[in-house]
Amino acid sequence: METLYLGCLVLGVIFAVVSVVVGDLIGNALDGMFDAVSFHFLNPTVLAGAVTVFGGAGILLTRYSALEAGPVAALSLLAAGFLGVLMYLGFVRPMDKSEMSSGFSMSELPGRIGEVMVPVPAQGYGEIMVRFGASNSLHTAASFDQELLPAGIKVVVVEVKEGVAMVSEFEKRKGEDM
Incomplete structure (x- = not known):
C-alpha cells in the first residue's frame, strides 16, 4: 500500500513541475479537447493536488501511526478530499472569476x-x-x-x-x- 501512496505523491509532484514548466504548451495542444466532460470542480490543479495529498498523507500515516491499512486509506482519502475542496474554493474558483474582459455589448x-x-x-x-x-x-x-x-x-x-x-x-x- 505504501507503494501506491508513494506513486501518488511522485505523480502529483511531477504533474506540478510539468504544469509549471510546459503548462501553456500542453494547454494549447489540447485546446478544448476535454470541454465536453468538463466539471468545474474537477479542475486538473485540484485533482493533482488531491492525489498528491492522498499520497503524502498515506505515507505519513503509514510510517508514523499505529493504524491499519484500511483506516490509513480512509484518512488519506478524507485529507485529499478536504484539501481538494479547500483548493477549489480558495484558489480555483476565485481565479476563474477574476478574469477580466474589455468586451461589452x-x-x-x-x-x-x-x-x-x-x-x-x-x-x-x-x-x-x-x-x-x-x-x-x-x-x-x-x-x-x-x-x-x-x-x-x-x-x-x-x-x-x-x-x-x-x-x-x-x-x-x-x-x-x-
Missing part, C-alpha cells in the same frame, strides 16, 4: 452613466465616454430629449437605436428651470 449601455466628450447637438450626433470595468469606451450619441448637451456633463444612456446611444442629461444644470 451595446445592450449593456442603457442605464449607464457617461460623460459627453464631443458636444451632442439637439439634432445630430456627438460622442460620449462610458466606463466598462477598468476601461472606457467611446460611443456615438444623440440627444434623447432633443436638447444641446455640452462637453463635460454627465449623461445617462436611455436606449440604443441603430447603434447610437440615445442620452439624456444625468442631472439638470444649476440655473435651469425644471
Whole structure:
C-alpha cells in the first residue's frame, strides 16, 4: 500500500513541475479537447493536488501511526478530499472569476452613466465616454430629449437605436428651470 501512496505523491509532484514548466504548451495542444466532460470542480490543479495529498498523507500515516491499512486509506482519502475542496474554493474558483474582459455589448449601455466628450447637438450626433470595468469606451450619441448637451456633463444612456446611444442629461444644470 505504501507503494501506491508513494506513486501518488511522485505523480502529483511531477504533474506540478510539468504544469509549471510546459503548462501553456500542453494547454494549447489540447485546446478544448476535454470541454465536453468538463466539471468545474474537477479542475486538473485540484485533482493533482488531491492525489498528491492522498499520497503524502498515506505515507505519513503509514510510517508514523499505529493504524491499519484500511483506516490509513480512509484518512488519506478524507485529507485529499478536504484539501481538494479547500483548493477549489480558495484558489480555483476565485481565479476563474477574476478574469477580466474589455468586451461589452451595446445592450449593456442603457442605464449607464457617461460623460459627453464631443458636444451632442439637439439634432445630430456627438460622442460620449462610458466606463466598462477598468476601461472606457467611446460611443456615438444623440440627444434623447432633443436638447444641446455640452462637453463635460454627465449623461445617462436611455436606449440604443441603430447603434447610437440615445442620452439624456444625468442631472439638470444649476440655473435651469425644471
